[in-house]
Amino acid sequence: MTKQLDEKEIISIFSQALGIADLDDVAAIDGSRNLVFKADMLVASTDVPPQMRPWQVARKSIVSCASDLAAKGARPVAAMISLGLPAGITRTYVEELARGFQIASREFGVKIVGGDTNAARDLVIDCSMIGMMTMTVNDKMPKRSGAKPGDAVVASGKFGYPASGLAVLLRGARAQGAFRAAAVDSALEPKPRQAFGTALARYFSSSIDSSDGLAASLYEIAIQSGVDIKVDYDAARADGVQEFAGANNLDAHELVFHGGEEYEIVATMPKSLLPRAKAAAKKAGCDLHVIGCVIKGTGKVTAGERPLENRGYLHFS
Known part of the structure; x- marks a missing residue:
């Protein structure tokens, strides 16, 4: 076959x-x-x-x-x-x-x-x-291949809402109130983070849109840059996802790292630039979340000490 x-x-x-x-x-x-x-x-x-x-x-x-x-x-x-x-x-x-x-x-x-x-x-x-x-940096578009050891990993938002929304819509998962509204809305009417990108790209050493999933996006940066990435699960997880997963017998790690359909920006930048980036984000009315760090390596991604699978949303799979 x-x-x-x-x-x-x-x-x-x-x-x-x-x-x-x-x-x-x-x-x-x-x-x-x-x-x-x-x-x-x-x-x-x-x-x-x-x-x-x-x-x-x-x-x-x-x-x-x-x-x-x-x-x-x-x-x-x-x-x-x-x-x-x-x-x-x-x-x-x-x-x-x-x-x-x-x-x-x-x-x-x-x-x-x-x-x-x-x-x-x-x-x-x-x-x-x-x-x-x-x-942008040196008037050049930030690629996926520019991450350096010592960089911070930043994101325009937190993760898990779209996968949770799709679980509600497609599998009948139970959710209520503001969490349900936010999760379903993120699945039906995703919001690209234009203000975040245009205000902060000058600070990025690498960047990617996360629509294929957070883990897959981090792997793209790690592999193309020849580094390892450590991501903080608690810093990356959207509010309420852990509780939603527990109430519906779902894996919160799966929702956060592998769900996909998120249109957040994931990027790396030198830690020395974080104060200026945070000020620029505030001026643009954006949130900037530090969700991990870049270390020496060969293209691996871990959540704390837990290795993540290089898996997200793939067509034809």
Whole structure:
């Protein structure tokens, strides 16, 4: 039986064939100091919970690109949208998709300038986005490969809400009050951390968007930078996740580290820059959370002394 390739293996095949040595979610455009490019694809059967309304689906397809740009300190400028639409889709559904694109355009400051449509067996939305860099270290986009021993690991938020929200929506997990509202909202209407990225990217030695999961994102930085990362579970865990997991016989570590669908920014920076970064975050109205540290190593990630699996959300897996 032929082994099914996962997303990382497929990307590796194409990157080797095309000579792409520096893998990242955002690509700088040759000859330009500040233009960057990003593309992302949403497929309804793998990326959309049944409770998500059409306008939220369209908005999420823009969120994915805006979040990756934000992690590099870039703001969206223009996007093109390609739609694969299944047979029998109604006019009302298409109008709701259009409304979602309109909402995202205004919310994230990106002008949608065109695109393409075609027939497909599933709803598919592909977003291609051009972004403009803000001030960064030496006018260069922070990569995944720049983390150094002694750096602090920082994040724009804490982790576990989207996975908890999906457990409520898809598996009937029990939650109440503010926690339920926050968890479900984070799953249906994720918020890219644009202000955090544009205000703080100048301090980053490396950065990544965490939509594939916190553990997988930290591994990307650790492996590409040739370092180890120690993350503080208590500092990374969102309020209420431990209690929610216990009440529903779920693994809180799984929700925090491997759930995915989070659009937080995870970055490293020299510890000496933390005071300035915290001041910049406060001025921009953002939270900055120190969730770990970078040490010498060969690409391992641990929560305290507990090794983490290099696992998150992977298409085709």
